[in-house]
Amino acid sequence: MSNVAGAQHERPCVLLVGALDTKGPEFEFLRSEGLRLGCDVLLLDVGVLGAPAVLADFPREAVADAAGAELGALVSTGDRSVAVSAMARGAARLAAALADEGRIDGVIGAGGSNAAYVMARVSERLDVGFPKVLVSTMASGDTARYVGSTDLTMMNSVVDVNGLNRVTRSVLGNAIHAVVGMVTSRVPDDGTDRPVAAISMFGVTTPCASRIASTLDAAGLEPLSFHANGAGGRSLEALAGSGAIQVVVDMTTTELADELFGGVCSAGPDRLTAAGRLGVPQVVSLGALDMINFGAAAALPEHLRGRLWHEHNPEVTLVRTNAEECAELGGVLAARLNAALGPRTVVVPARGFSALSVPGEPFQDPHADRALVDALLGALDDDVTSVVLDVDINDPLVADAMSRATLSLMEEARV
Structure with missing residues (x-):
């Protein structure tokens, strides 16, 4: 997918996505402000309850139809969850089509948890860099399930989006001004x-990641660094799965440890699979597999x-992986690499997997490290x-070896 903003119209255009039965005045306000600021505005209605309070350019019937459903059937079920899911699917398809056709330049949504769910699905279908903003009370809590691997901007509405008042006018006004600013002041390609x-990286593997990025940039590639904190790994997998990445330098695979052993930085069970499934070249290492990530020390699990x-x-509290866990990690890593369809190389730093497991640092444990290396190499x-390599992961030899392997695999794959 390639969302081409502004290609088919003279004035920028913002798509407003919301339930016009319960949020009519709010979306009329957003539309009026958008027009006042010199933008065209389109309304898309995802409401399924009462009659819409304002007319939509894309009425709810069209949204349901885009989802392969019939509005009356959705309403008659009485199942709000099924209806919202279908309307979110339809809204996402319509928004993506409008963006691909160059008919819209940005999207804004507003409301509660249903609005957040709908905008999350819409955002998944839009490119990174395509302006997307959500005003919602859900922005004050855990936003991971809404932002996911997208660049959705969330603004806390402070009060519920339930009528126009001094607070909602101010926050909604800021939101539409923000979107208009985004669509009228895009950073040029x-x-x-x-x-x-x-490139995957962590604070304790930064020297390696930075040297790789610098080398690949000089060689004519565009390096994208992903923080291996769970969200970063999910973003890497999503972009690799979309075909937007030509080579993966997965030098920090620590999220596997968190997935297996209950840490807070898990990227889910599909980590290290998207590139392999598509045959994208991979160069992999063992960065930060010497640790499992948790929150504050006081909240460390009792066991x-x-x-x-x-x-x-x-x-942030880090627990050292022991020999048994390291052996399991080696087996899992080997299985993911074995299953990959494209060319792949694994670079093993035998003297430590992070800045914390080198001599003199608290996580130095050659026995545990060896358990991982043996399990990995024995199963590949x-x-x-x-x-x-008989050095730790932040030694320049590792970065240089990974960079050479990356360029070699790309040549092999003729990327």
Whole structure:
């Protein structure tokens, strides 16, 4: 998908997505402000209850139809969840089509949890960089399930979006001004079309990631760095799965440890699979597999309090993976690499997987490290290239080996 903003119209156009039965005055206000600011505005109605309070350019019947459903049937079921799910699906398809055709330049939604769910589905269908804003009370809590791997901007409405008052006027006004600013002041494309390299990194693997990024940039690639904190890994997988990435340099695979052993930085069970499924070249390493991530030390699970742990900062506590866990990680990593369809290389830093497991640092444990390396190398298929280096992951030799392997695999794959 490639959303081409502003290609088919002279004035920028903003799509408003909302339930016009319960949020009519609010969306009329957004429309009026958008028009006043010099934008065209289109309304898309996802309401399923009462009659719409304002007329929509895309009425609810059309939205349901885009989802492959019939509005009357959705209403007659009496199942709000089924109806909202269908309307979200239809809204996402219509918004993506309008963006691809160049008919809209940005999207804004407003409301409660249903609006947040709808905008999350819409955002998933729009490119990174395409303006998308949601005003909702849900912005004050855990936003991960709405933002996901997108660049959705969320604004807390402070009070519920239930009528116009001094608070909602101010917040909604800021939101429409923000979207209009985004669509009228887009950062121009740099005009290059370089192959994209995804690099995973963590604070304790930054020297390696930074050197790789610098080397690949100089070689003509465009490096994108992903923070391996769960959300970063999900974003990497989503972009790799969409075909937007030409090579993955997965040097920090720590999210596997959190998924297996209950840490807070899990990227889900599908981590390290999207590139392999599409045959995208991969260069992989063991970055930060010496740790499981948790929150503040006081919240460390009771069964782990007797383990070796380190307070990274007041909000992040790291537990050292032991030999048994490391062996399991090695097996899982090998299985993911074996299943991949494209060319892949694994670079093994035998002397430590992060800045914390080198000599003199709290997580130094050669026995646990060896358990991981042995399990990994013992389970790899013959067509997976392995490079073992007798240094830690932040030694320049590792970054250089991964960079060389990346460029070699891309040449092999003729990317």
